[in-house]
Amino acid sequence: MSDKIKTTKEEREAKKALKLAQEKERVENMCVYEKEYEAFSYICGIDEAGRGPLAGPVVAGAVVLPKGCRILYVNDSKKLSEKKRDELFDVIKEEALSYGIGIVSPERIDEINILQATYEAMREAVNKLSVKPDILLNDAVTIPGIDVKQIPIIKGDAKSLSIASASILAKVTRDRLMTEYDSLYPEYGFARHKGYGTKVHIEAIKEYGPCPIHRRTARPQMLMCRKMYHMNHLETIMLYRLLA
Numbered sequence: 001m002s003d004k005i006k007t008t009k010e011e012r013e014a015k016k017a018l019k020l021a022q023e024k025e026r027v028e029n030m031c032v033y034e035k036e037y038e039a040f041s042y043i044c045g046i047d048e049a050g051r052g053p054l055a056g057p058v059v060a061g062a063v064v065l066p067k068g069c070r071i072l073y074v075n076d077s078k079k080l081s082e083k084k085r086d087e088l089f090d091v092i093k094e095e096a097l098s099y100g101i102g103i104v105s106p107e108r109i110d111e112i113n114i115l116q117a118t119y120e121a122m123r124e125a126v127n128k129l130s131v132k133p134d135i136l137l138n139d140a141v142t143i144p145g146i147d148v149k150q151i152p153i154i155k156g157d158a159k160s161l162s163i164a165s166a167s168i169l170a171k172v173t174r175d176r177l178m179t180e181y182d183s184l185y186p187e188y189g190f191a192r193h194k195g196y197g198t199k200v201h202i203e204a205i206k207e208y209g210p211c212p213i214h215r216r217t218a219r220p221q222m223l224m225c226r227k228m229y230h231m232n233h234l235e236t237i238m239l240y241r242l243l244a
Contacts, residue, residue: 027070030161033153037135038067042097044133045162046125046143048118049077049170053195054205055188055214056178058109060102060121061169062129063092065162071095074164076157077171089172092165099166100128101173110217119143125166139163185211 037043042064050058065071071092077085093099102124109117122143126133135149139156156163175194182191188204188211195201195213205214 023072024070027072027074027161030074030159030164031070033137033151033156033160034065034162037137037151040134040149042131042133043135043137043162044126044129044148045137045156045160045164045166046122047077047139047157047163047167047170048121049167049174050195051114051118052197053215054197054201055106055190055195055211056181057103057105057174057213058114058117058121059104059170059174059177060118060125061166061173062100062102062122062125062133063162063165063169064097064099064129064131064133065095065165066097069095069161071161071165074161074168076155076164077167079158080168082175085168085172085175088165088168092168096165098130099169100125101169102126102128103173103177106213106215109215113217114215119145122146137162139167181213185213 034043044062044064046060046062048058048060050056071088073080073084074088074092080088102121104117104121104124108120112120118141122138122141123145126136126143126146126148133148135151136143136146137156137160138150138152140152140154142150142152153159153163157167158164178194179191181195182189187208189198189200192198193201210216
């Protein structure tokens with residue numbers, strides 16, 4: 001009996017060691033761009049959260065990690081549980097040489113459009129860094145108005161440790177803001193859907209109308225909601241007019 005228990009324990013330890021080795025390998029594979037540009041002193045990863053919702057701000061994160069830094073379990077923030085994101089949020093801030101977070105309000109989004117607002121949030125995040133980066137690793141975009149070498153990487157939050165770290169800071173920051181907004185406007189359920197165009201959210205807009213953090217220029221998101229929830233043309237127009 002004792003031999004069987006010992007074997008089971010050894011098997012568990014072996015599985016644990018294998019999983020750890022696999023995770024280390026996965027994270028190492030996310031450092032291809034960091035290695036490619038290791039000649040640069042300060043490599044900064046940048047990503048955003050909140051381009052697609054009907055409500056709330058857009059948030060950007062900028063992270064400069066030390067050379068050779070490896071943070072296990074960091075990944076595209078959308079692939080992580082809320083609990084894991086919250087854990088890594090603190091780890092990343094502790095491990096980073098520097099980090100910055102930029103936040104652009106729904107009012108500003110309506111004023112300059114969501115793409116320009118995203119760029120503005122990214123510039124703000126970079127400007128909040130305590131070190132000046134030599135190169136930016138961006139998730140798929142080139143940010144105007146920044147005099148630093150930039151490398152746009154398609155699906156960069158799944159390919160670069162620096163970008164993935166920035167995506168976690170942006171996502172957690174925005175999610176926490178939306179949870180705070182939920183206490184101000186509880187009828188919309190912001191803590192649950194974070195302002196995205198879920199069916200529950202759309203029904204709340206129909207019933208209560210928009211609140212101060214709803215974006216009035218969310219037409220692309222409206223069209224996406226129409227497709228997802230099989231809304232007819234009249235329902236789409238009504239919802240758009242509510243937000244306009």
